[in-house]
Amino acid sequence: MPSALPEGDPVPTDGSLPPSALAELGARPFAFYVHVPFCRVRCGYCDFNTYTAEELGPGVSRTSYADQAVAEVRLARRVLGERDLPVDTVFLGGGTPTLLPPEDLGRLLRAIDDEFGLAPGAEVTTEANPDSVDLAYLERLREAGYTRVSFGVQSAVPHVLAVLDRTHDPLRVPGVVEAARAAGFDPAGGGSISLDLIYGTPGESNDDWETTLEAALACAPDHVSAYSLIVEDGTALARRVRRGELPMPDDDDLADKYVQADERLVGAGLGWYEVSNWARDDAARCRHNLGYWAGADWWGIGPGAHSHVGGVRWWNVKHPAAYAGRLVDGVTPAHAREVLDAGTRRLERVLLEVRLRSGLPVDVLDEAGRAALPGLVADGLVEDRTDRVVLTLRGRLLADGVVHRLLT
Ligand SMILES: C[S@@+](CC[C@H](N)C(=O)[O-])C[C@H]1O[C@@H](n2cnc3c(N)ncnc32)[C@H](O)[C@@H]1O
Numbered sequence: 001m002p003s004a005l006p007e008g009d010p011v012p013t014d015g016s017l018p019p020s021a022l023a024e025l026g027a028r029p030f031a032f033y034v035h036v037p038f039c040r041v042r043c044g045y046c047d048f049n050t051y052t053a054e055e056l057g058p059g060v061s062r063t064s065y066a067d068q069a070v071a072e073v074r075l076a077r078r079v080l081g082e083r084d085l086p087v088d089t090v091f092l093g094g095g096t097p098t099l100l101p102p103e104d105l106g107r108l109l110r111a112i113d114d115e116f117g118l119a120p121g122a123e124v125t126t127e128a129n130p131d132s133v134d135l136a137y138l139e140r141l142r143e144a145g146y147t148r149v150s151f152g153v154q155s156a157v158p159h160v161l162a163v164l165d166r167t168h169d170p171l172r173v174p175g176v177v178e179a180a181r182a183a184g185f186d187p188a189g190g191g192s193i194s195l196d197l198i199y200g201t202p203g204e205s206n207d208d209w210e211t212t213l214e215a216a217l218a219c220a221p222d223h224v225s226a227y228s229l230i231v232e233d234g235t236a237l238a239r240r241v242r243r244g245e246l247p248m249p250d251d252d253d254l255a256d257k258y259v260q261a262d263e264r265l266v267g268a269g270l271g272w273y274e275v276s277n278w279a280r281d282d283a284a285r286c287r288h289n290l291g292y293w294a295g296a297d298w299w300g301i302g303p304g305a306h307s308h309v310g311g312v313r314w315w316n317v318k319h320p321a322a323y324a325g326r327l328v329d330g331v332t333p334a335h336a337r338e339v340l341d342a343g344t345r346r347l348e349r350v351l352l353e354v355r356l357r358s359g360l361p362v363d364v365l366d367e368a369g370r371a372a373l374p375g376l377v378a379d380g381l382v383e384d385r386t387d388r389v390v391l392t393l394r395g396r397l398l399a400d401g402v403v404h405r406l407l408t
């Protein structure tokens with residue numbers, strides 16, 4: 001099951017925010033994240049807040065979910081007031097948003113548009129499992145206003161997918177990407193297509209990873225996210241590793257595979273713009289995620305979803321039944337919140353912006369951080385420049401270590 005929520009400060013039952021947070025609204029792009037907490041089966045490595053039909057328990061169903069999410073969009077409007085707040089990006093993640101009928105996804109987007117208005121050229125993404133959509137489904141989404149689809153491909157190699165407990169047929173992926181393109185999710189149609197990959201799965205050889213990269217690139221995606229496999233506590237994968245049935249991913253192997261990915265993706269015309277993300281050009285970058293990394297304001301709809309507005313971060317109750325109950329009672333689904341002080345906000349900027357190709361402005365660092373820079377340059381971890389901290393390839397492999405040295 002997904003891990004527990006952190007505790008924090010209580011949230012007023014109407015969800016209201018401190019005036020200091022509201023005062024910052026509009027200074028940065030505003031976004032919605034909508035969490036759809038359902039999956040057909042649970043993948044062994046995944047600790048996202050998601051539930052199969054059996055795990056959901058009585059009293060909750062997928063059918064009523066869009067209504068609850070729409071109710072939270074309306075609550076967001078009440079809390080944020082009548083100020084002009086066009087929505088720059090919307091991202092539906094999960095879980096598996098595409099387990100809901102396309103009408104529900106359309107209804108959710110319409111509610112956000114009705115309440116807040118989408119900004120001209122808004123980016124609207126949904127995650128999708130390759131086996132949960134077809135051409136007709138994708139056409140409906142495009143017509144409803146979705147512009148970007150992100151497919152969870154993970155691997156093209158059957159024995160790797162089997163260790164991950166992925167149930168989709170890798171041979172279906174090229175067809176489904178082609179269907180997305182035909183539906184208008186490509187630059188010519190004003191959209192874009194992204195593929196998620198995972199490397200470092202136990203038993204994955206360099207040749208297997210090469211096969212996955214080649215298969216992904218053969219689909220000509222506009223964007224690729226490549227994540228190293230994280231063995232999350234409490235997952236079936238972690239239990240198998242603990243029992244000695246599978247080895248823990250090896251750091252050197254992960255580094256080799258990162259370099260392999262960067263070479264292949266750059267060779268195919270996709271440049272890195274964040275440590276785990278590559279895009280065909282600036283227009284194909286994920287604006288929604290760039291917002292997270294740049295400290296934008298967003299409202300997270302759904303069970304367990306996190307939000308951030310003007311230095312206040314809050315998170316919703318985790319279980320879909322508790323979430324539904326709160327909305328039926330007309331109270332906020334927020335579980336708790338924290339007000340970020342200036343020190344924490346600066347620390348988070350360092351953590352996130354260092355990972356971007358555009359880098360971290362040096363003036364965000366304190367004196368000790370600036371003093372660490374010559375050493376990081378000498379070690380080949382950051383570029384030799386005075387305005388921004390930009391990771392080299394070696395620095396991308398050791399990004400956590402770079403952050404540590406900048407903050408101590
Ligand atoms: C919310 S999940 C996935 C969306 C969709 N349900 C799917 O699985 O295709 C977003 C992405 O996170 C990545 N991910 C999830 N758990 C991970 C883990 N333990 N280690 C590395 N990447 C992970 C996967 O690449 C996945 O596509």
Ligand code: SF4
Binds near residue numbers: 039050096
């Ligand atoms: S389909 Fe996606 S969200 Fe669902 S269990 Fe698998 S990785 Fe997690």
